[in-house]
Amino acid sequence: MQIALAPMEGLVDEILRDVLTQVGGIDWCVTEFIRVTERVLPVSSYEKLAPELFSGAQTAAGTPLRVQFLGSDPACLADNAAFACTLGAPVIDLNFGCPAKTVNKSRGGAVLLKEPELLHAIVREVRRAVPAAIPVTAKMRLGFDHKDYALECAEALAEGGAAQIVVHARTKVEGYKPPAHWEWVARVQDVVKVPVFANGEIWTLDDWRRCREVSGVEDIMLGRGLVARPDLARQIAAARAGQEVVAMSWAELQPLLADFWLQARRKMSPRYAPGRLKQWLAMLTRSYPEATELFNLLRRENDCQRIDALLGIEFAEAERVEQASA
Known part of the structure; x- marks a missing residue:
């Protein structure tokens, strides 16, 4: 059984990947999608979105990192994937599941599920471009506005060379609305010979047990x-x-x-760091009543030093200790 941390654009960045993988139980994680359009991206793009590549392609806790690309041009995706491999990417992942309207309007993410032939071409070209020892994997939803092509899309990915397929068990139009259709994960696994990961609506141990029973697969991705x-x-x-x-x-x-x-204080602009903390706290309120109290306390606070005080953190002292141990 493998448990993966999902790639969530605008949420699971290098900081949250680092913190979550410290807890344990995660076998591998994935970058936020790296958008590919017309050119091979420079090293600076990876320094921003996949900095772990320059530290052994793993988080500080030792959890392996995969690099995810999003785009619709098979040749351009292949060129960028090949370049990422020269930087140390151990696995190349392809995004066919992003539901964001801005992404879909630019022919990226879940909108490509309308074109199984293009999915096949993308995976095939990326597979040909990267070293044989480096797996190519894919993440998909069940379709754009219906599930009619779900199995055809999965077959296209597998036949193109995908070594694993993560299935977010909803369509693009369904977004994140429950339920997740785990029974479709079982149907996907029935038509492909590569490992399939179940993804979507796994919030608790009981959810995981039900997902495993309904989907029939052991591997999962948690978001x-x-x-x-x-x-x-x-x-x-x-x-x-x-x-x-x-x-x-x-x-x-x-x-x-x-x-x-x-980490947010060190790596982000003071303008944005408070928002990222509140973003995570808002999600923690689902599991911890105490998070609601803290979130309400910080809701209107955007001054980093006052947030330090509310959290009981001496930032200057923490920086001194960090530098001394570096």
């Missing part, structure tokens, strides 16, 4: 559920191994929140 409950992967791994499951308490989460905020 919002893992962001809202940072130890969900660890809980699932423990349950799968027959071990006792002990949920992370709010007190145990505090060092992770502090680490997240300190």
